[in-house]
Amino acid sequence: MSKALEGVRILDMTHVQAGPSATQLMAWLGADVIKVELPGRGDITRSQLRDVPNADSLYFTMLNSNKRSLTLNMKTAEGKAVLEELVARCDVLVENFGPGVLDRAGFDWDRLQTINPRLIYSSIKGFGPGPYADCKAYENVAQCMGGSASTTGFADGTPTVTGAQIGDSGTGVHCVVGILAALLHREKTGRGQRVEVAMQDSVLNLCRVKLRDQQRLAAGPLREYPNKEFGDFVPRAGNASGGGQPGAALRCAPGGPNDYVYVIVQPQGWEPLMRLCGREDLITHEQFATPEARLKCLEECFSIIEKWTRTMGKLEVMQALNEVDVPCGPILSMKDLIEDQSMYDRGYLVELDHPERGRYVQLGCPINLSASPVEVERSPLLGEHTRDILEWLGRTPAQIEALRAAGAV
Numbered sequence: 001m002s003k004a005l006e007g008v009r010i011l012d013m014t015h016v017q018a019g020p021s022a023t024q025l026m027a028w029l030g031a032d033v034i035k036v037e038l039p040g041r042g043d044i045t046r047s048q049l050r051d052v053p054n055a056d057s058l059y060f061t062m063l064n065s066n067k068r069s070l071t072l073n074m075k076t077a078e079g080k081a082v083l084e085e086l087v088a089r090c091d092v093l094v095e096n097f098g099p100g101v102l103d104r105a106g107f108d109w110d111r112l113q114t115i116n117p118r119l120i121y122s123s124i125k126g127f128g129p130g131p132y133a134d135c136k137a138y139e140n141v142a143q144c145m146g147g148s149a150s151t152t153g154f155a156d157g158t159p160t161v162t163g164a165q166i167g168d169s170g171t172g173v174h175c176v177v178g179i180l181a182a183l184l185h186r187e188k189t190g191r192g193q194r195v196e197v198a199m200q201d202s203v204l205n206l207c208r209v210k211l212r213d214q215q216r217l218a219a220g221p222l223r224e225y226p227n228k229e230f231g232d233f234v235p236r237a238g239n240a241s242g243g244g245q246p247g248a249a250l251r252c253a254p255g256g257p258n259d260y261v262y263v264i265v266q267p268q269g270w271e272p273l274m275r276l277c278g279r280e281d282l283i284t285h286e287q288f289a290t291p292e293a294r295l296k297c298l299e300e301c302f303s304i305i306e307k308w309t310r311t312m313g314k315l316e317v318m319q320a321l322n323e324v325d326v327p328c329g330p331i332l333s334m335k336d337l338i339e340d341q342s343m344y345d346r347g348y349l350v351e352l353d354h355p356e357r358g359r360y361v362q363l364g365c366p367i368n369l370s371a372s373p374v375e376v377e378r379s380p381l382l383g384e385h386t387r388d389i390l391e392w393l394g395r396t397p398a399q400i401e402a403l404r405a406a407g408a409v
Contacts, residue, residue, distance in 0.1 A: 003030020004372040008183065011090040012036060012067065015043045017139070017165065018124045018199065019096035020063040021172030026092075026179070027066035028365035028374045034086065034389060035064065035380065039071040039409060042382040055356035061379040065352075065362055069380035070389045071409050074105050078408035083107070085393050087115045092179055096124035099134050109194055120182040122195035124175055137199045142167030146203025151210045154238040171202040210234050246298050249331060250306040252314040258336070261309055261317045264327040265301065267291050272324035277308040350376045383409070 008031040012023040020035075020043070027033040037043055045060040073079040087093060093112065095102055102108065112121050126137020132145070143149050143161045153160030164170075178195035186192055204211065213234045239262070241247035247264040265273065267290075274283050282288045282304070287297060294301050309317050314330035321328040332340075338361060343349040348364045365374040386409050390400050403409045 001371050001373060004369055005029040005031040008032070008092065009090045010034065011086050011093040013093065013095040013097070013102075014124070015096065016045055017063055017168035018171045019094055019175075020045075021165075021169040022122075022124070022175040022179075023067065023094055024063055024065060025172070025176050025365070025367070028376070029367070029369070030372060031092075033067040034090070034385075035067045035069045036072050036083075036086075037069055037382060039073055039383065039407065042069070042071070046382060052357040056354070056379060056381070058357075058360060061354065061357070061360060062363065064379040066375075066377045067380055068385035068389065069383055070386050071383035073408050076406055076408045078403055078406045080106065082390070082393065082403070082408065084115055087112060087119060089393070090116070090119065091183070092120045092122060094122045094124070094175070094179070098136065099125060113192070117191055118186060119192040120179060120186065120195060121192065122175055122179050122182075122197070124171055124197050124199070126199050128196070128198040128201055132200070137167070139165055139167040142171070142199035142203050146200045147207045147210060148203050151207065151234050151236055153236045155236050157236070159236065166206050167199050167203055170206055171197055171199045174202045174205070246294070246301070248298075248302040250302060250309045252309050252317055252330075253312055255310075258331045258333040259314055260331040261314045261321075262329045262331065263302075263305060263309070263321065265294070265305075266327065269324075269326045270294070273305060273321075273326055276320060276324065277305060279304060347374075347376075352376065352378045354378050355381065 005026055008026070010023055010026055010031045010033040012019070012033050012035040014020050014023060014035075023033050023035070035043070041047075043060060043064070045063070046056045048057055049059050050057045072082055074083055087107070109121060112119055125133075126135055126142065127133055127145075137145070140149075140161045143152075143166060144159070146167065148166060149159040149161050152162055175195065175197045178197060182193050182195050217232060217234065239247065239249045241264055245264050245266050247262060249260040249262045252259045252261055263273075270288070271283050274280055274288075286293065288294055288301065312320070318328055318330050337343065338349065340349075344351070348366070350362050350364050351359055352362050353359055362376055362378070364376045368374075387400060390403070390409065395403070400409070
């Protein structure tokens with residue numbers, strides 16, 4: 001079976017996380033991703049948070065599987081010549097440099113179009129045009145300026161960033177959508193185009209339900225947050241459900257830091273919950289019988305349920321609640337997930353061998369296509385494919401050595 005993106009060649013001029021997460025998705029889906037790195041150092045994440053001396057860090061390996069690595073120094077004339085050839089022969093260029101870096105190197109959009117009119121040029125930046133355009137952005141900056149942090153945490157606490165990388169990897173996913181749309185459009189028109197994605201915009205897109213709530217404030221207090229004084233902004237909601245159905249994380253046995261289960265109380269779920277808790281008396285009690293009545297005493301409702309959840313482990317609670325159709329989810333730690341054999345059985349977690357660090361666990365592709373299975377490969381060593389790629393460009397062994405001598409590769 002062929003790969004979905006087989007034949008698509010990606011020039012990956014990205015680093016750290018937002019860009020590499022985008023190009024890795026396309027590599028998993030079959031694109032030939034050529035990762036361009038600085039000679040001698042490479043992507044800065046190769047050396048960040050190392051756990052094995054002189055080996056690529058897990059930070060790097062987790063974001064760069066299924067790619068090829070080419071070292072290239074764009075500051076040399078020879079390196080620029082190689083880059084120009086790569087642009088001419090690739091379908092997509094992806095970069096997440098600081099604003100204007102490629103332009104100053106002589107590869108602005110007008111020149112790239114001249115070299116390859118079919119090229120799709122995708123840029124990931126912190127912010128779109130406007131007052132913040134030249135500002136740097138990192139994961140937590142994007143979460144704070146995209147609206148996420150202001151609505152995360154508890155009302156009496158500080159704004160909180162989430163552990164999910166919605167600023168970096170979330171923007172990477174948005175970038176891939178834009179690139180695939182541009183590739184499809186090129187099939188109709190024969191021409192490439194620019195794809196521009198901003199981290200702030202991507203985070204706000206993932207917070208669209210909270211933006212809905214901001215508009216609803218004008219119509220009166222939000223039902224999800226009863227008995228609160230909101231002012232004129234959406235409050236931090238703790239673990240409250242954002243969909244209008246109350247939810248909370250409830251403690252389970254034996255009481256460790258992640259021994260919780262998140263339980264959602266739908267209108268039809270109150271009766272089976274009370275039967276499980278041995279509190280049939282509250283099914284028709286006027287203080288608890290209706291959703292409107294329960295909204296006035298949610299803390300007491302969840303306290304009643306938690307007395308029951310604390311008697312069992314979180315997976316036992318999940319099984320019991322699913323049997324009576326009550327939505328829930330145990331809090332699974334990274335340890336829980338990396339030790340979950342079902343993740344390996346279905347190929348989402350894969351054990352790979354690395355020539356420098358030995359065996360490690362790699363996430364697989366979260367997107368499954370029935371006719372295009374993904375084969376997860378290890379991340380490349382720095383410059384591992386430089387010679388192969390230069391030979392593909394037509395360079396002879398002598399010319400390759402000359403490039404090395406000039407510091408271009």
